[in-house]
Amino acid sequence: FDGDVHAHAVTELREEISAVLSVAAEKDQVLLKLNSPGGVVHGYGHAASQLKRLTDKNIFLTASVDEVAASGGYMMACVANKILAAPFAIIGSIGVIAEMPNFNKLLKKHDIDFEQHTAGEYKRTITMMGENTDSGREKFKQELNEAHDLFKDWVKGNREQVNIDEVATGEHWFGTQAIDLNLVDEIGTSDDFIMQQLEHFNIYHISYQQPKKFASKLSQFLQESLDKTISAVLNRRLPWQ
Numbered sequence: 001f002d003g004d005v006h007a008h009a010v011t012e013l014r015e016e017i018s019a020v021l022s023v024a025a026e027k028d029q030v031l032l033k034l035n036s037p038g039g040v041v042h043g044y045g046h047a048a049s050q051l052k053r054l055t056d057k058n059i060f061l062t063a064s065v066d067e068v069a070a071s072g073g074y075m076m077a078c079v080a081n082k083i084l085a086a087p088f089a090i091i092g093s094i095g096v097i098a099e100m101p102n103f104n105k106l107l108k109k110h111d112i113d114f115e116q117h118t119a120g121e122y123k124r125t126i127t128m129m130g131e132n133t134d135s136g137r138e139k140f141k142q143e144l145n146e147a148h149d150l151f152k153d154w155v156k157g158n159r160e161q162v163n164i165d166e167v168a169t170g171e172h173w174f175g176t177q178a179i180d181l182n183l184v185d186e187i188g189t190s191d192d193f194i195m196q197q198l199e200h201f202n203i204y205h206i207s208y209q210q211p212k213k214f215a216s217k218l219s220q221f222l223q224e225s226l227d228k229t230i231s232a233v234l235n236r237r238l239p240w241q
Contacts, residue, residue: 003036003073007043014050015208021057029060029201032080033190038071038093041147047072048154051079064190065089070172074183075151078158084193085175085184092183094155095170096148098140104131159183 001009020030032051038044054061063069063080070093077083077091085091107114107129114129125140126132148168156164161182178184194203 001032001034001036001047001076003034003039003044003047003076005039007036007039007047007072010043010047010050011210012208013047016206017050017053019206019208020059021053024057024059029062030054031190031193031197032061032063032076034063034065034069034073034077035067036070036073036076037068037090038073038075041072041096041151044072044075048076048079051076055079055081062193064193065091065175065184066190071095075154078155082186083184084186084188084190085178086189087175087187089175089178090172091175091178092167092172092181093170094151094164094168096144096151097170098144100126100128102127102132103129 001013003009020028024030036044051061051063060082061080062082062084063077064084065073065077066086066089068090069077069083069085070090074092074094104114104127116124116127116130118124122136122139125136125143127136152164152168155162155168159182163181167181167183173181173183175184175187179187197203
């Protein structure tokens with residue numbers, strides 16, 4: 001799982017998990033190679049919930065972090081039965097952040113009016129263009145705290161061994177530090193882990209690719225044909241060469 005801000009890779013993840021669940025036997029295990037700095041709450045909440053489908057079916061899940069599993073990335077990792085992290089992998093960042101610029105003073109300076117109409121007191125709490133109010137800011141901070149509380153409950157529910165008040169400060173740690181905080185279970189790389197399992201398991205790499213639409217397939221075919229034509233022309237030996 002290579003995560004971006006919007007957790008787009010969850011589209012493939014859910015298909016891969018469904019495939020595993022359709023064939024998994026009693027003693028089968030899953031290794032998730034996870035790399036993500038986190039992003040939107042709903043996207044990573046969905047990804048973490050997809051991983052929960054495995055553990056709910058008693059399929060042992062190991063999450064391996066070679067580089068980073070922070071914020072939403074750790075929200076996913078903590079679902080695993082075991083978390084493996086490389087020594088300098090970045091772990092944690094159990095917090096919530098939101099920020100945006102406000103251009104209201106700039107608009108006023110240039111005599112530009114901005115209007116925004118809502119139905120519902122808190123339909124819009126803070127805005128980029130309008131003048132923000134103290135009550136709007138307070139409501140927005142309340143919503144951030146609520147998301148943080150849900151995040152902490154999720155981590156605590158999946159890793160009872162952590163001291164949630166100690167680790168839910170928004171800080172991040174390297175793998176060798178995270179193990180002392182019970183955020184991870186072992187230090188090592190995914191490569192070493194796979195090599196160790198070769199004696200005990202047949203290993204399969206599961207990957208789902210979105211079916212391509214006809215227009216996309218045609219475009220790819222034309223591009224490949226053009227590349228081959230150009231290559232043939234460039235490689236042709238002419239009489240005077």
